[in-house]
Amino acid sequence: MKTKFTPLHRFLHWTIAVAMTVLYGTGFLRMYWLNKHKMVDIIASxxxxxxxxxxxxxxxAIRAPMWEWHVSFAYVMVFAFLVRIIYMIAKGIKFPSLFNSKLPMKERLQGSIYLFFYVFVFVSMFTGVSLKQGFFPEMKDSIETVHKLGIYWFPIFILLHIAGILIAEYTNKKGISSEMISGKESDLK
Ligand code: HEM
Ligand code: HEM
Incomplete structure (x- = not known):
């Protein structure tokens, strides 16, 4: 059996998937359920x-342990992103290029979704690190607003990604999910 996704590629994919889920979950909790103004209103009541x-x-103090996870997984995400980019440069992009007019529209659309993900991750990383390190203090509010857009772009990516995988599974790429898990090309082909 041939290996489609190398162990490093799969390791990076699942590290990024876990890190982004934790970053989104903790960001969501800080903005909504564990919002400090809401907690103060509850205590005051x-x-x-x-x-x-x-x-x-x-x-x-209540949300501090939860928030430590955002910062820790931010390091994990920065690390995985940098390795992914180096790997992409070294081994080729491994997902269809949006700009290759020879490819079918479906594949170019898929490529554009991944490009969308990596561009937005870069913006989230840049703004997150700027907030943490206190870069560009005069633009802090705008940087915070852009960073918090993660609450919208990440679920949009996930919906498109899951839809894309389901379409692939039901059309010409049966078993692609197990390839991303075990690395083995499916026998179904
Ligand atoms: C939860 C967050 C997830 C994120 C952030 C994510 C992110 C990505 C990204 C950026 C790619 C582009 C290729 C790459 O860089 O490796 C990709 C590809 C892929 N993902 Fe995910 N993924 C997630 C969850 C999942 C899940 C739950 C599955 C399967 C059950 C899955 C299966 C795949 C497959 C099969 C590909 C390859 C598609 C292809 O090359 O045609 N992913 N994912
Ligand atoms: C690549 C992904 C991300 C990275 C590397 C990242 C990193 C960071 C860092 C380093 C901080 C500053 C922490 C501090 O000052 O103690 C931060 C703040 C924050 N992040 Fe993220 N983050 C990411 C994605 C997200 C996502 C998807 C959300 C979801 C909404 C989010 C929500 C927040 C919020 C609400 C803050 C606090 C902003 C403030 O009030 O100052 N982050 N992030």
């Missing part, structure tokens, strides 16, 4: 005994 600053400190 239960007690009048504390000043607002202390309530904010409590809220931040």
């Amino acid at each position: 239960k007690t009048q005994a504390l000043p607002k600053e202390e309530m904010t400190e409590i809220a931040k």
